[in-house]
Amino acid sequence: MNEVLRSAGLTCLKLLNDAGYEAWWVGGCVRDGLLGRPVQDIDITTSALPEQTMECFQSQGHNVIPTGIKHGTVTVMMQNFPIEVTVYRTDRDYQDHRHPRSIQFVRSLKEDCARRDFTVNALCWHPELGLQDYFGGQQDLKMKSIRCIGNPCQRLDEDALRILRALRFSAALDFTIESETHAALFQKKELLRVLSAERIAREIEKMVIGRRWPEVFTVYHELLAVLFPQLPALQSPAAIQKAFGAFRLCPRITLPRLACFFLVSQQTPLAVCLDQAQRWSRQLKLSNHDRKSLTQLVQNQNRPLPKNRIDLRRLIYELPDLSTEWIQLQQALRRLSAKQAGQWIAAIEEIQSSDCLTLKQLAVNGYDLIAAGCPKTEISVCLNQALSAVIEDQVPNQKEALLTYIQQQAKPESQD
Ligand code: ATP
Ligand code: MG
Numbered sequence: 001m002n003e004v005l006r007s008a009g010l011t012c013l014k015l016l017n018d019a020g021y022e023a024w025w026v027g028g029c030v031r032d033g034l035l036g037r038p039v040q041d042i043d044i045t046t047s048a049l050p051e052q053t054m055e056c057f058q059s060q061g062h063n064v065i066p067t068g069i070k071h072g073t074v075t076v077m078m079q080n081f082p083i084e085v086t087v088y089r090t091d092r093d094y095q096d097h098r099h100p101r102s103i104q105f106v107r108s109l110k111e112d113c114a115r116r117d118f119t120v121n122a123l124c125w126h127p128e129l130g131l132q133d134y135f136g137g138q139q140d141l142k143m144k145s146i147r148c149i150g151n152p153c154q155r156l157d158e159d160a161l162r163i164l165r166a167l168r169f170s171a172a173l174d175f176t177i178e179s180e181t182h183a184a185l186f187q188k189k190e191l192l193r194v195l196s197a198e199r200i201a202r203e204i205e206k207m208v209i210g211r212r213w214p215e216v217f218t219v220y221h222e223l224l225a226v227l228f229p230q231l232p233a234l235q236s237p238a239a240i241q242k243a244f245g246a247f248r249l250c251p252r253i254t255l256p257r258l259a260c261f262f263l264v265s266q267q268t269p270l271a272v273c274l275d276q277a278q279r280w281s282r283q284l285k286l287s288n289h290d291r292k293s294l295t296q297l298v299q300n301q302n303r304p305l306p307k308n309r310i311d312l313r314r315l316i317y318e319l320p321d322l323s324t325e326w327i328q329l330q331q332a333l334r335r336l337s338a339k340q341a342g343q344w345i346a347a348i349e350e351i352q353s354s355d356c357l358t359l360k361q362l363a364v365n366g367y368d369l370i371a372a373g374c375p376k377t378e379i380s381v382c383l384n385q386a387l388s389a390v391i392e393d394q395v396p397n398q399k400e401a402l403l404t405y406i407q408q409q410a411k412p413e414s415q416d
Contacts, residue, residue, distance in 0.1 A: 001029075001039040008078035009042035010127060012057075012085065019056040021048035023085075024109065024124035024132060031120050034141055035173065044085045045112050045124065049105060050074050053085050072105055088112035094158040097194045110134050117155065117162045118169065118181075119147045144175040152184035160191035164203035167220055171210025189223045200227060201284040208257040214247040228283075232268040232276055233261040239268070250332035251341075255290070255325045259297040260332060273298050293322050297329055305330060309355075312347055313391045316357055323348050356390050356397040359383055364402045372403050374410070382406045 009025060016023035023046040029039045046053060050069050053076075057064045063077040072087035090111050091100035106112060109132060113122040119140045124132040131138065135149045146169050148155045148162070156162050163185055170177050177185065192200075207213060217224075217233075218240065225234050233243035246260040261280070262273040277298040281291040296319055303326075306312045316323045324345050331341040356362060364386065366379045374382055386402050389395045395405045 001033060004079050005039065005042060005081050008081045008083060009044070012042075012044055012076055012078055012083050013126065015056055015060060015062075016044070016046050016048055016053070016085075019048070019052075021046050021052065021056070022088075022109065023048070024126050024129075026113075026124045027116065027121050030123040030125045030131070031137075031141070033125070034123070034138070037173075041081070042083050044083060045088060045109065046085055047088055047107065047109075048085075049087055053087070071103060090115050091158070097157060097160045097191050100158075114149060116149060117159075117165055119149055120145075120169070120173075120175075122149055140178070144173070145178045146170050146173075146175050146181060147178035148181045148184070152181040153187060156184050156188040156191065160188070160194055161199055161203070163188060163192055163223065164195070164200065164207070167216055167223065168203050168207040168210065171207045171213040171216045174210070174212040185220065185223060189226050192223065192226045197283060197285045201286060204284070205254050205258075208247075208260075209252040209254055211252065213252075213257070214244050217247055218244050228280060230276055231261055231280065232263060232265065232273050235265070235267040239263070239265045246332040248332075249335060251328045251338075253325065253328055255293055255297060255322075256328040256332065258294055259301065259325075259329050262294075262298040262301075263333070264301060270299070270302070273301075293325070296322055297325060300326060301329065301333060305334065306344070309347075309351065310391065310393055312344075312351055313355055313357060316348060316352060317387075317391055320358075356387070359387055361397070362387055362390065362402070363397045363399045364406075368399065368403065369406065372407070374406070378410070382410070385409055 009029070013023045013025070023044055025042055026045040027043045029042045032039045048056060050066070050072050053074050054064045054066065057076050065075045065077070067073055067075040067084070072089045073084055075082045075084050088106050088109060088111065089103050090106050092102045092104055095101045109124060113124065113134050116122040119135045119137040122135050123137040126132070140147050146166050166177055166181060166185060169175060207216070210216065221234055221240055224231065228234065233239055242263055242265060243260055246263060247257065250256050250260055262277045264270050264273055268276070274295060277295050278291070281294050286294070300319060306315055315326065319326055327341050327344045327348070330336055331338070351357070362383065364383070366383065369379050369382055370376065386395070386406055389405055390397045395401050
């Protein structure tokens with residue numbers, strides 16, 4: 001773990017303890033720490049009420065942001081790290097399978113742990129008191145198992161997001177899902193319909209880059225089908241098999257992995273895949289950038305592999321910012337080895353740093369063309385033609401040569 005983060009997390013515990021409150025690291029940081037995985041952030045659970053937490057840190061000159069005060073959470077800025085500090089609480093009377101109608105601040109750590117989703121997410125740690133494990137989380141970490149705390153059906157009923165979280169943690173941590181929790185996921189799959197697009201998107205983006213995602217996909221694709229019945233990857237056993245193969249070979253990078261949901265097959269020709277990718281990314285409210293990138297990857301999935309430098313330049317020109325992801329998708333579709341793909345990507349980087357690929361890099365600009373007598377309305381067409389010719393190695397990227405080329409193009413009839 002990052003030493004500064006660790007020290008910030010320990011200082012938070014100490015300040016709360018010194019003020020007379022209990023405080024523990026909890027959840028992902030303890031789980032990932034025990035697994036030897038990188039820890040990105042630290043969550044703290046404490047017996048202090050949110051106002052008491054604020055007072056405790058503010059009185060020592062620390063900045064505190066009341067990020068989720070209704071839920072008992074404040075964010076303490078400690079050595080530039082935001083640390084979430086939440087009061088011991090339980091969640092009561094879930095409504096709409098997502099939000100608790102009320103939450104109650106409680107006195108005991110055990111009650112707080114009981115509201116958490118999975119046993120491996122309910123481990124607590126304190127530098128002097130050690131690990132606190134009320135629900136067998138350590139054993140499940142050893143077994144590499146995702147298991148709901150309490151009755152799985154009831155826990156998924158309370159909050160349907162836990163269905164996707166189970167798949168996500170299984171994929172990311174390379175864990176299997178314990179049998180009762182596994183059965184409950186299928187039993188409660190229809191509840192997925194209540195989740196918001198943003199929540200679903202966030203979980204799917206994390207899920208598909210998980211180490212175990214290909215296996216999770218084969219076992220749990222029926223759950224995804226509740227949300228996305230038209231997804232090309234789910235249209236037939238052959239499509240599922242094909243997507244599984246692609247996921248296995250595709251590097252763990254979001255966009256190429258998402259593109260593996262939209263592979264052309266007998267059931268789904270390219271036009272349908274493209275249409276589905278557009279609808280899907282709109283349904284999930286992906287950003288404009290991601291929407292465009294995903295559709296471009298899907299559209300170009302069967303573009304031939306580049307054979308020479310000119311092909312590579314064309315690829316970079318036509319898929320700007322996306323050529324690396326395209327190669328990564330090809331790694332899955334054409335079984336390129338990681339080494340081969342790495343060589344392509346290195347070649348792309350070399351070309352990007354040395355060759356002319358954009359209008360900006362062209363040795364002539366609009367003013368040069370005006371000076372050479374080009375009508376204003378033709379400038380954009382002429383510049384693009386010139387760029388195309390440079391990319392195709394038909395003319396060097398030099399001012400004189402380009403002006404001559406443009407003039408020749410402008411009056412082809414008068415040449416003979
Ligand atoms: P990561 O940050 O790697 O995604 P995490 O375990 O820290 O994993 P968070 O979403 O940050 O997950 O939540 C922190 C903790 O809060 C979890 O470990 C879990 O104990 C609890 N938690 C989060 N979401 C839920 C939920 N929907 N139901 C029950 N407990 C939850
Ligand atoms: Mg977290």
